[in-house]
Amino acid sequence: MDIMGKNIACALVQNRKSGQSLIEILIAVAIGAIMLTAAATVIPFALRVYTQTNRTQAGASLAKELLSNVRVWAEGDWHNISRLATTSASHYHLNASSSPFAVVSGNQLIFISGIPYTRYFYIDDVQRNASDVITVGGALYDPSTKRITVEYSWPQSATNTLSQYITRNRNDVFIQTDWSGGPGQDGPATSTNGKFSTSTEGINYTSTTGSIFLNF
Numbered sequence: 001m002d003i004m005g006k007n008i009a010c011a012l013v014q015n016r017k018s019g020q021s022l023i024e025i026l027i028a029v030a031i032g033a034i035m036l037t038a039a040a041t042v043i044p045f046a047l048r049v050y051t052q053t054n055r056t057q058a059g060a061s062l063a064k065e066l067l068s069n070v071r072v073w074a075e076g077d078w079h080n081i082s083r084l085a086t087t088s089a090s091h092y093h094l095n096a097s098s099s100p101f102a103v104v105s106g107n108q109l110i111f112i113s114g115i116p117y118t119r120y121f122y123i124d125d126v127q128r129n130a131s132d133v134i135t136v137g138g139a140l141y142d143p144s145t146k147r148i149t150v151e152y153s154w155p156q157s158a159t160n161t162l163s164q165y166i167t168r169n170r171n172d173v174f175i176q177t178d179w180s181g182g183p184g185q186d187g188p189a190t191s192t193n194g195k196f197s198t199s200t201e202g203i204n205y206t207s208t209t210g211s212i213f214l215n216f
Contacts, residue, residue, distance in 0.1 A: 055115060055154055055157065058112050058113075058115075058117065058154075059117055059119075059152045059153070059154055059157070059160060060152075060160070060162070062110060062112075062117055062119050062152055063119060063150045063151075063152045063160070063162040064162065066093065066094065066108075066119055066121060066150050066152075067121070067148060067150045067162055067164055069094050069096055069101060070094065070121055070148050070150075070166075071148070071164070071166050072101075073094060073100070073101045073103075074146075074166050074168075075166075076100055077100075078144075078168040080103065081123060081146050081148075081166070082143065082146075082168075084103065084123055085123075086122075086123045086124055086125050086146075087122065087123075087124065088122045088124075088149070089122075090105075090122055090123070091105065091106055091107055091120040091121075091122055092104065092105055092106075092120060092121055092122065092123075093106070093107065093108035093119065093120050093121065106120070107119070107120045108120060115154055115155070116154065116155065117152060117153070117154045118152065118153050118154070119150060119151065119152040120150070120151060120152075121148055121149060121150045121151075122148075122149055122151075123146050123147070123148060123149075124146065124147040124149065125141065125142075125146070125147075126141075126142045126145040126146060126147055126165070127139070127140060127141055127142065128140045128142050134165070144167055144168040144169075145165055145166070145167045145168075146165070146166055146167075147163060147164075147165050148163065148164055148165075148166055149161055149162070149163040150162045150163070176192040176194075177192075178192070178194040179194060179195070179196055179205040180194050180205060180206055181193060181194030181195035181196075182195060182196075182205060182206075183195065183196060183197060183198050184197075185197055
């Protein structure tokens with residue numbers, strides 16, 4: 001083969017290699033574009049999930065805090081709970097910066113990392129059936145048990161709830177010092193009136209106010 005033929009052959013080989021390199025570059029660019037497109041779709045979704053998870057955790061933490069404070073507040077004095085209006089129409093929150101806590105009507109707005117969270121609690125009366133089991137619409141009203149529900153939310157979220165039953169088990173509702181009204185106070189009493197349930201012969205409840213004597 002003469003020199004010209006060799007040159008032509010070398011040029012053909014070189015052109016073939018250049019063509020292969022160009023195709024490889026185009027394929028790499030196409031794959032990169034696909035990956036970037038996929039990342040552009042996945043990353044915003046992942047960020048939304050991450051943000052939503054953080055907000056859910058923050059909201060749940062605020063709800064648990066309020067529910068715990070309400071329980072402590074009720075344990076300090078059952079009147080704190082028993083004197084408040086019931087049903088979901090009556091919203092309350094607590095001023096935990098005072099000692100003891102103070103109840104405030106309405107919703108509470110709390111900002112965390114610039115996000116406004118709303119929380120409040122409401123109270124429901126409790127009914128029991130003949131077997132002393134809590135049930136909706138039960139015939140027996142239980143004044144020593146209340147159902148506390150905390151509701152919380154943040155922008156673009158549904159309203160979330162957290163509920164718990166609390167009972168009067170650490171303090172008295174009232175102290176009665178006058179029994180001169182005699183018998184006739186049946187059922188659970190929610191206030192004093194100078195009466196007691198029943199009496200039999202031998203009980204003196206009129207001679208000294210605030211005392212009951214057994215006469216033998």
